[in-house]
Amino acid sequence: MARAIVHMDLDTFFVSCERLSNSKLEGIPLIIGGGDRGVVASCSYEARTFGVRSAMPIRMAMRLCPQAKIIKGDMDLYSKLSFTVTQIIEEKAPIVEKASIDEHYLDITGMDKFYGCYKWTNELAQTVTKETGLPISFALSVNKTVSKIGTGESKPKGNLEIPEDKVRPFLNPLSVKKIPMVGDVTFQLLSRIGIRTIQTLSEMPAEVLQQMIGKNGIELWKKANGIDNNPVEPYKERKSVSTEQTFNQDSIDIHAMKAILIGMVEKLAYQLRSEQWLTSTVVVKIKYANFDTQTKQCTVSYTSADHVLIKTVVELFDKLYDRRMRLRMIGINFNGLVRGTYQINLFEDTLEMIALYQAMDKIKKRFGFDAVGRVGTILQNRL
Known part of the structure; x- marks a missing residue:
């Protein structure tokens, strides 16, 4: 089936x-x-x-x-409306994966036995718009790749059904840029050798694609041929990310502790961006030598940018650490997370800042987290 x-x-x-x-x-x-x-x-x-x-x-x-x-x-408004849409879909659909703040995948395999899949999906889309006032498009097909491409072709306010025997005719004339995993760099590479349509890409030997673009070559060939066995994964919202460090010896070195906190922020913020999360609540935690534990938190505009979170964490630490007593442990927690289609806060950051984060994250992903970072953090790690 x-x-x-x-x-x-x-x-x-x-x-x-x-x-x-x-x-x-x-x-x-x-x-x-x-x-x-x-x-x-x-x-x-x-x-x-x-x-x-x-x-x-x-x-x-x-x-x-x-x-x-x-x-x-x-972002507060967008997050609330996104949550409402997700609730409506989850109440109706058997398996739901929330791919981003405005995208969902549904697995309704077998529903044709009881109710036409296309008719059911169309009625669900109408329900979403009726209850929220938000326009929504959808595509129904045999896998995630084809249905996502189909949605892009059906917008705005459209709907599309692509049965199994129509997948190749549907994909063939489209630009290779329509495949979700094809970015500008890959598109330019393929264009230089005359590959501009999905049909041309699908007819290339998979091994040649692998030699050209690396390990993703086989996966790209599969998608061009309408092959995608990735399951729809039930949606589970992450609540928070956190880290803490207990010292071997109780410390009163404020500068060293701030350097450690900055390093923690860099790692957690990179995790947020890698998984496409934004945080709205920052919590700093300290434990004194006598085991007395204190926390302080504040709300921020949704972000995953190091420079915003570092400033917030340092300010919270300065307010929280108000005794001349050695510390046993420090920690950070980012919660109030929401999904987003953007890896950093596009509403606040400049183009230069965005380019910097994207470049740093690319280096970290390829060579490891410690390959690049702030000077203070690197020096602290080497001490």
């Missing part, structure tokens, strides 16, 4: 959320993002007709579409 996998994607989610709050934003070019040196987090279809795209520098977007209205963005 062929699988029935659905990909549901909220259309221009951030824009739709803002329009729910303010109906005057309907029908106008709208850009969600940071200030002049920031980037576009999301944009309306009206802005896209002028060439505006996500992750584009705000300044460039405004040159393309000077009449656009810019809104900083409200």
Whole structure:
């Protein structure tokens, strides 16, 4: 029996959320993002007709579409509405995977015995829009890759069914950029040797692709041929990430402890970005030599950026450590986590800062976490 996998994607989610709050934003070019040196987090279809795209520098977007209205963005609002949508879907679907703040995969295999899969999914999409006011698109096919590509082709406010015998005819004429794992670098590499459509890619020997782009070559070949056996994994929300360190000898060296805290933040923030989480609550914990344990916390705008979290942690530590007594342990906890499609806070950070984090994370992923970091942390680790 062929699988029935659905990909549901909220259309221009951030824009739709803002329009729910303010109906005057309907029908106008709208850009969600940071200030002049920031980037576009999301944009309306009206802005896209002028060439505006996500992750584009705000300044460039405004040159393309000077009449656009810019809104900083409200992650609290987006997170609440995302949670509501997830609840609606989980109440109806047997297996749900939340892929990001605005995307869900559903495994409804076998539902055709009782109810048409396409009809059921269409009614679920209508329920989401009716109860939240948010437009949503979906595609139904035999696996996650094909259904995700199908959703992209059905937007906005569209729906698409791609049965097993139609998978190859559907995929063949599309650009290789439509395959989820193909980024700009891979696309340029393939384009240089004349591979621009999925059909051409699918007809290449898998071994040649592996030699060209490494271990992902086989996986890319499979996706081009409509092969994807990855399961829909039931959605489980991570509540927090944390770490702590107990000293071999009780310490009163404030500078050393702050360096350790900064190192902890770097590791936890990298974990957040790697898993695409944002935190809203920062907690610092200390344990004195007499085993008295104290904590202090504060709320921050959703982020996973080192420089924001380091500043917050150091400030909390300064307020918390108010006795001239040796410390036995220090620790950090980031909670109030939400999923996001962006690895860092696009509403606050400049284009230069985003590029820096992406470069550092790429180096860490390839050569290990300790391959690059802040000077103070590296020096502390070598002492």
